[in-house]
Amino acid sequence: MNKFHEEAILLDQKDPLAKFKKDFISDGQTVYLDGNSLGRLPEKSLDISEDVIRNQWGERLIRSWNEHWLNLSKTVAGKIAKIVGAREDEIWLGDSTSLNLFKLAYAALEFQSGKKEILTDDLNFPTDLYILQGLVQNHFTGHHINQICSKDGISISKEQIKKNLSINTAMLTLSLVTYKSAFMYDMGEVNKMAHEAGSLVLWDLSHAAGAVPVYLNKTKADLAVGCTYKYLNGGPGAPAFLYVRKDLQEKLKNPIWSWFGHAEPFLFEERFTPAQGISKFAIGTPAIISTAAMEPGITLVLEAGIENLRLKSLKQYNFLLRMINSELIPYGFVLASPGNANERGSHLSLQHEKGFQICQAMIEPKNGSRIIIPDFRPPNNIRLGIAPLYTSFEELYEAVVRIREIMDNEEFAHFENAIKNVP
Numbered sequence: 001m002n003k004f005h006e007e008a009i010l011l012d013q014k015d016p017l018a019k020f021k022k023d024f025i026s027d028g029q030t031v032y033l034d035g036n037s038l039g040r041l042p043e044k045s046l047d048i049s050e051d052v053i054r055n056q057w058g059e060r061l062i063r064s065w066n067e068h069w070l071n072l073s074k075t076v077a078g079k080i081a082k083i084v085g086a087r088e089d090e091i092w093l094g095d096s097t098s099l100n101l102f103k104l105a106y107a108a109l110e111f112q113s114g115k116k117e118i119l120t121d122d123l124n125f126p127t128d129l130y131i132l133q134g135l136v137q138n139h140f141t142g143h144h145i146n147q148i149c150s151k152d153g154i155s156i157s158k159e160q161i162k163k164n165l166s167i168n169t170a171m172l173t174l175s176l177v178t179y180k181s182a183f184m185y186d187m188g189e190v191n192k193m194a195h196e197a198g199s200l201v202l203w204d205l206s207h208a209a210g211a212v213p214v215y216l217n218k219t220k221a222d223l224a225v226g227c228t229y230k231y232l233n234g235g236p237g238a239p240a241f242l243y244v245r246k247d248l249q250e251k252l253k254n255p256i257w258s259w260f261g262h263a264e265p266f267l268f269e270e271r272f273t274p275a276q277g278i279s280k281f282a283i284g285t286p287a288i289i290s291t292a293a294m295e296p297g298i299t300l301v302l303e304a305g306i307e308n309l310r311l312k313s314l315k316q317y318n319f320l321l322r323m324i325n326s327e328l329i330p331y332g333f334v335l336a337s338p339g340n341a342n343e344r345g346s347h348l349s350l351q352h353e354k355g356f357q358i359c360q361a362m363i364e365p366k367n368g369s370r371i372i373i374p375d376f377r378p379p380n381n382i383r384l385g386i387a388p389l390y391t392s393f394e395e396l397y398e399a400v401v402r403i404r405e406i407m408d409n410e411e412f413a414h415f416e417n418a419i420k421n422v423p
């Protein structure tokens, strides 16, 4: 065990990104391994929120729209564009990931109206599947969903994608990094296969943005959505983003017509005329407080550099995996993430039949041990998220030591095996 501890300390000393840890609020005790679900709070977001609420809203009132707010979403969208490899005028910020997925999926299906199949997989996030089911049930009643099944619950091969693409595929929609196993598709390869079949591709970047380099332009991606409260540290419910490749913007329509998507929102015309460019995908008034609070987290990702973050994440993953193999596999844990580093994002799934109870024991230790926060995904996945911006090697070490302690003391037995309210 000690050799791992020494190694962790050494790796932290040599880590060029270690300095970013102090930019986030922390109690200095809790080991937080859930940055893939809700990123930590950047110190600067506190000051900015105070300023926006007290001064901009409190003092300047409506005047703040012109002074600060009208361009805020665009500025933040420009920063996200750099992180996901897109042009600034291809990213729009606002609404939730679910709603953005609805808008773009609807637009894609309308554009491809001669084709009747929607292709996705069973590793996709539930809200994505629900949105597609709703579209077929309520709007595109002649369409059907073809859901590719993973053979091992971890990954899907490119042969499976290729085999299922056909001249009838209107749209292929996938999570670039899947939420449970962290399996990552090869975006360039999938785009190419889909384009050869005449299909559009709609990517969900929620578990990828801020964790792995994404090259939307370089891989000729059509459409994408993603959330900002995970690896981008935007805060709970922070506005999501959407991407539409420049040449598709004039061809696709926003299915929801509203004043912020109007060509001239402040002329208050009675007739709807859509805006040109990416802002045609807007709907209503942007969420200013959340957008302002989100900016520092995104700026930190940019400062650290996405390629550097990926390098550190891979190193941390490797360290964690070696420790798991040595310390936890003997207790019946099974790795449920891809073995190949090129095929995974920045979190890791460990399965154990007592997974839910082990998670509870990590979060609520009854013996004064350090609190470790992972998360749990049914039926038995413990997810350990590596957020390289603020996760240290030593924290990964502490987490494994603690899980082993829980197994040795059978602490999981103090908790019920009743899965409930897992955020």
Ligand SMILES: *Cc1c(COP(=O)(O)O)cnc(C)c1O
Pocket (backbone or CB within 6 Å): 096, 097, 098, 099, 125, 127, 128, 175, 179, 204, 206, 207, 227, 240
């Ligand atoms: C987190 C996540 C979402 C979240 O959608 P919201 O509308 O923001 O709640 C959607 N898709 C994926 C793949 C996610 O990981």
